[in-house]
Amino acid sequence: MKAVGFYKGSQLQDVSVENPKATGRNLIVSVQAVSVNPVDTKQFEVGTESEEHPRVLGYDASGIVEEVGEEVTLFAPGDHVYYAGDVTKAGTNSEYHLVDERIVGKKPESLSFGEAAAMPLTTITAYEGLFDRLDISKTIEDNKGKQILIVGGAGGVGSIAIQLAKTAGLHVVATASRAKTSEWVKHLGADVVINHQQPLDEQLKKHDVDYVFCCTHLTTHWEAICEVVAPEGRIVSIVSEEKVDLNLLKTKSVTFCYEFMFTRAMYETETMIKQHHLLNEVSELIDQGEIQHTMTEIHSPLNAKTVAKAHEKLQSQSMIGKLVIEMKN
Incomplete structure (x- = not known):
């Protein structure tokens, strides 16, 4: 063939x-x-x-x-x-x-x-990231008043993550840096759009973010993510670049994990x-x-x-x- x-x-x-x-x-x-x-x-x-x-x-x-x-x-x-x-x-x-x-x-x-x-690939990644790794409830009432930050909202995974997060009733903050990408994430349902070429923590300094889904440049945004994530919050990333300082999460007791959608097939998990x-x-x-x-x-x-x-x-x-x-x- x-x-x-x-x-x-x-x-x-x-x-x-x-x-x-x-x-x-x-x-x-x-x-x-x-x-x-x-x-x-x-x-x-x-x-x-x-x-x-x-x-x-x-x-x-x-x-x-x-x-x-x-x-x-x-x-x-x-x-x-x-x-x-x-x-x-x-x-x-x-x-x-x-x-x-x-x-x-x-x-x-x-x-x-x-x-x-x-x-498929972006759907599986976004779904597993949200509901398996971040352990977000799919019941809207459970998520009342809760907020998620999606870093890289206009990419393939971010585009699905925004939509799935909205079906669960989350308030969605997505990042984008161009007029076209900003319009795209708004079209998909993002409640707030911020620029990931500017410090994220300065744009979100009045907010505690319950969940963070990082789709791009983890190292670049790491310190800002650690600043805005809420105590006992959760962070998931689909990118692994350089080493990040997990000690920044200690006093908040924040959970950090990776999402790799091929894991289940690679290891034929239960x-x-x-x-x-x-x-x-x-x-x-x-x-x-x-x-x-x-x-x-x-x-x-x-x-x-x-x-x-x-x-x-x-x-x-x-x-x-x-x-x-x-x-x-």
């Missing part, structure tokens, strides 16, 4: 790889669309150890179930699905893709395949099935009009040239929302 991959020391190129076979709890999905995430460019920089077999990237997809393994119970051939995959296995930039059913969700009926492909459930839950929220998709650009076809240009766009750090690539013109 056709795929986009690279060999040790090579650039992205159109390659031919073996068709996957469905066994156990795995599905074979006929890929209809993918989206590009920062993890794609980072994994390309890491490269591959093999010169014999190409490495295929891609950690977001929507498509149609083609075949199922003998232990599959959640899906059947013909089902429309969306998911983010497993960073330790072959990616989605291919005609067909092998994926464990426990990390796959039912595609929102109201979205096209392209729109749906924009959602909670791995939660990704199936959360994707289905968000699919329903989308179909009910409570969450909107974050696709802002769409390209085709899925080949090396298109993927390379998408990588360049992400590395320019000018993206708002998500960039999607459809399989065919």
Whole structure:
């Protein structure tokens, strides 16, 4: 089958790889669309150890179930699905893709395949960050008067985190630094927008923030985050840059943790099935009009040239929302 991959020391190129076979709890999905995430460019920089077999990237997809393994119970051939995959296995930039059913969700009926492909990785990251790592209640009454700061609100994860936080009844402060990004986060439901190119603590000095979700430049904002977070508050970050001083959190007894959405698939944790459930839950929220998709650009076809240009766009750090690539013109 056709795929986009690279060999040790090579650039992205159109390659031919073996068709996957469905066994156990795995599905074979006929890929209809993918989206590009920062993890794609980072994994390309890491490269591959093999010169014999190409490495295929891609950690977001929507498509149609083609075949199922003998232990599959959640899906059947013909089902429309969306998911983010497993960073330790072959990616989605291919005609067909092998994926464990426990990390796959039912595609929102109201979205096209392209729109749906924009959602999984950022949705899983935002959902786990909010409700698993920060341990935020999904009951609106429980969150009355509580506030969350989302640093990097206009990016892929921030764009979903804002919307999910609003469904839980939180007062959302999101950061953005340009007119377009500020309008974007307001459009998604942010109650207050502040500029992350200015000191965050000076803009929030009258507020104690119950929760902080850091999507970008953790080191740059660390001291300000420690200043504004409330006593017994919680901080989650999806970025790890340089070392940060956790001692700044001691007197407030603040909880700090990381969110890495591939953890459950990488280690096949007991909670791995939660990704199936959360994707289905968000699919329903989308179909009910409570969450909107974050696709802002769409390209085709899925080949090396298109993927390379998408990588360049992400590395320019000018993206708002998500960039999607459809399989065919």
